[in-house]
Amino acid sequence: MEQQDIDTILNQLNRVKQVEAPEFLLTRVQQRIYAQPLPQVSNTMRIYGLTAILLLICLNCWVTYQFLNHKKQMNLVESMNLAPTSNLYENE
Amino acid sequence: MKIEEIYNEYKHQVYTLSLHYTQNKEDAEEITQDVFVAVYQSLDSFRAESKLSTWIYKIAVHKCLDFLKHKRAAKRNVFLLNLFRLGSNTPLYEKTNFYHPGIELEDKESFEKIFTAINLLPDKQKTLIILYRLEHKTQAEVAEIMNLSIKAVESLYQRAKNNLKIILSQKKDSSNKID
Numbered sequence: 001m002e003q004q005d006i007d008t009i010l011n012q013l014n015r016v017k018q019v020e021a022p023e024f025l026l027t028r029v030q031q032r033i034y035a036q037p038l039p040q041v042s043n044t045m046r047i048y049g050l051t052a053i054l055l056l057i058c059l060n061c062w063v064t065y066q067f068l069n070h071k072k073q074m075n076l077v078e079s080m081n082l083a084p085t086s087n088l089y090e091n092e
Numbered sequence: 093m094k095i096e097e098i099y100n101e102y103k104h105q106v107y108t109l110s111l112h113y114t115q116n117k118e119d120a121e122e123i124t125q126d127v128f129v130a131v132y133q134s135l136d137s138f139r140a141e142s143k144l145s146t147w148i149y150k151i152a153v154h155k156c157l158d159f160l161k162h163k164r165a166a167k168r169n170v171f172l173l174n175l176f177r178l179g180s181n182t183p184l185y186e187k188t189n190f191y192h193p194g195i196e197l198e199d200k201e202s203f204e205k206i207f208t209a210i211n212l213l214p215d216k217q218k219t220l221i222i223l224y225r226l227e228h229k230t231q232a233e234v235a236e237i238m239n240l241s242i243k244a245v246e247s248l249y250q251r252a253k254n255n256l257k258i259i260l261s262q263k264k265d266s267s268n269k270i271d
Contacts, residue, residue: 006257009206013225016203017194021107021124026099029128033095 093144095132102145103128105227106152108194112222113156115207116188123159127152142236149223149237157215209259217252224249 077084106127110120130151138147190204210221216238223229223237224245235245 003257006253006260009256009260010221010225010253012199012202012206014228015196015199016112016192016226018104019108019111019192019194021103022121025103025107025121025124026096029095029099029125029132032125032129033132 093135095128095135098131098135098144098148099128102148105145106148109149109152109222109227110156111192111194112226113160113218115190115192115211117191119159119163123152123155126155126159130155146233146236149227149229153219153223153237157219160215205260205263209256209263212259213252213255216248217255220245220248221252221256 074084103124107120107124110123110127111117114120114123127148131148134151138144190200190207192200192203192207195203210218213221219238220234223234224231229237231242231245231249234240235242238245240248
């Protein structure tokens with residue numbers, strides 16, 4: 001292909017006309033622009049939230065651990081035929 | 093200046109530019125929306141150092157290239173997915189038809205070949221051809237939009253022309269072989 005050919009081809013591009021944009025596009029652009037933005041959560045609030053979730057998880061683990069520990073103790077007491085409470089000093 | 097005024101002034105240029113890049117109606121509409129949303133969001137940061145039209149063209153070119161990059165990545169993913177869907181005959185991705193209402197119907201076939209060749213150029217060269225030959229911008233304007241010097245634009249244009257020549261002659265050869 002000669003240099004002239006490519007110039008002729010590129011000159012053909014002058015025949016490409018400008019296209020009119022569809023009318024509805026402005027409405028769509030406006031919808032996107034003026035749509036209510038989602039409420040922004042600040043970093044401090046995020047840290048508070050994360051800490052609260054971590055605390056809840058820790059509390060949950062502690063309660064579960066206590067419950068299991070108590071159950072284990074009760075099983076031991078039962079297996080050794082011991083009274084679960086000491087009433088030595090209680091008045092009858 | 094209100095976004096509606098900017099939109100009314102530049103909507104046709106942006107839409108046409110998007111069509112030059114994509115040759116697809118839906119893609120061009122999506123890019124046009126993206127461009128004006130981006131213009132609205134960064135209108136405060138616009139300093140009158142350059143013309144408003146140059147600034148809008150910069151955003152539009154950036155959005156077009158970004159869109160095409162994502163589309164190419166999506167195509168690659170779909171290709172991989174299709175490889176694993178051996179039983180199914182319907183492809184996940186279907187080639188879109190050439191669409192450019194700025195081209196006369198009788199020219200459509202020849203222009204489709206030229207646009208296919210332009211699409212094969214690297215992004216910078218493609219942008220240069222679109223801005224210089226299709227949008228009829230001056231070399232100085234192209235240089236400003238593309239953040240290049242005029243000398244760089246000149247040499248890039250030569251490279252783009254040479255590459256186009258190679259692509260088109262290869263296509264000519266292959267079509268001759270088929271005939």
